[in-house]
Amino acid sequence: MLGRNDLCPCGSGKKYKKCCLNKDVASERSSRKIEFSQKQYYELYAKLYEFSRNEKFKTEYEKAKETFFIMENEEINSKFERFFNTYFIQDHIMENKKVITVEFFEENKDNLDMVERDILKNLFESYVSVYEVKEIREDKILLKDCLNDVEIYTEDINLLKDFEIGSPIIARIVKVGDTNILIDITISISEAIKDIIVSDIKTLFSQYEDIYKDMNTFLIHHTHILYKYIQQLLEPSIAEFLKNQRAEKASKAESVEVCESDDKVIAIMKQNVEDEFLQGCIDFWNGYKAANGEVKGAENGWAAGVEYYVKKDAGQSITQAQISKKYEISPSTLGKRYKDLKSE
Template sequence: MTALLGRNESCPCGSGRKYKRCCLNKDVVSERAGRKVGISQKQYSELYTRIQQFAKQDKYQEEYEKAKEMFYIVEDEVTNSKFERFFDTYFIQDHIMENKKVMTVEFYEHNRDNLTTKDVEILRNLFESYVGMYEVKEVQDDKILLKDCLTEKEVYTEDVNLLKDFKVGSSMIARIVTVEETSILIDVTISISEAVKDVICSDIKHLFKQYEDLYKDMKTFLIHHTHILYKYMQQLLDPSIAEYLKQQKEAKMNQASDEVAMTEEVIENECNVCSVLRKNVEKEHIDACIAFWNEYKEANGEVKGSENGWAAAVEYHIKKAAGENFTQAQISKKYEISPSTLGKRYKDLKVS
């Protein structure tokens, strides 16, 4: 723009002022930042291409397939082709292989003698990179201040042209890598609403809390679980994936509901002795008591007498077999029967 527009011409921003007295300085600063970012992106792309070629070796094919299983949500090649660029980055920078290394580390160890100082610096920054959620805190002509919504850390990026449509308060999912002291955004940067940001933040913080003892901080957790944010990106970019996950969730809920209903039906159709046992026997013994009674009933047909008497005898038998220390009087009191009734029913069980 500055090469074609005269200093004394009207500024294209519409202010009515001359270009030299309005946006000229801002555009110069912005273009300088753009050139700086362009140089860094070129250095990153050249190294990334070399790592890509290294990762295509046959010996890494099995790891490649494992990474696909972890990364993609649906098993549809057409849908997944939309996220191939994301996946390539994930496979190269995030997928932990069988040897506990990621591909960037593998590449470094095999090629360290042929790497420049700049290459090594970029690789080290790649080791520390992850997909995160950021909020714009400040916009300047040559840089933008972003706050990581999960780690609370702030970082300046000179990638002002990429983020030209973002305002203070805007949120995004992005991946930042520092190259030559310039922070650039790689892969696709996705704008998200505050509501979406809050939901994802809440989900990830909940996950981190479950595994907090394994990771020293949130950044370490994100480095090891970058696939989580990549999966959110897939849902946001393709509504069909979000719909698929919604259907999966509903199916699981329906299945769980059916299982509960079946359990309730089984309990409802059980004999009265089983019902008495369920009300009185401790959790660790209930299954054994029910199973023993069902076998006894099947072998002996219809049984007569108080349900409490039979239930007491079954519990006595199971606990005695388990080696627990108790008396017939204790069991009798629990079922509100006499010790003699318990003794008689226990004898019946033993005879069978």
């Protein structure tokens, strides 16, 4: 055992008590704190996982898979099963407008202790985001949320020990007691990838500001977007699949003659809606615009809403997850646009 008066193992030539002792004590204290918080979280997570496998959630489980996964390839998708489980339990919005964690809380609130209640509350507000390491201390690390422009400390120093100041990462943070732990996913990304993701997400948020009051709320409802970036970063075949898919869409768009009088929603529908439903979608959209005047919001959301509405009205067996994936939007956004169209 290293004594206080022994030479410090760092090689400085100083006594341990005059060199790294205080730093090591702070680091050890932080590690114990993190381990205790992780134990509390994973004990609750085990209960949530078991609850989520209830037969009554089977249909929602399949819908969540449709939204979360990019490719229909079980071998590739199995690599992201842990991430998907977190998404399904904490993020997937079911038909009843709730997530699994809320359903679990409502059914078990009389049997939950204060620690579990507190963790659940923080889970409701957690999301995946892009962070940058701003400061490294012996007992904690300061991270900046690049999408929300807020800073947060985490004591998870062992997990982040290989990162440097300025390092960009994708991570998910949950507060347990007075400790912020990183769960599920923490991956290093380049500065260029960080800039692309942040720009893409901010642009997307600007299109849906009429639905979500702030970026925080937007991210809570759209964690699947960051998980899809993660899948592309960790699995090259997925990135290649999406590249080919975009090329096919671009080719199809070029082959469609879009009149100058057509708006972008109609142009998007011409790229995505099958011929047997296309004219019905165009007629419905033109009628909706005529009745409501200027329509604000992202074109993808409106196009998806129109297709879903027309197909439902025609008695087609179609899910919101299927249409959302097709138009690269969230099911909650589709639900909002469908409600707007339905109220007409």
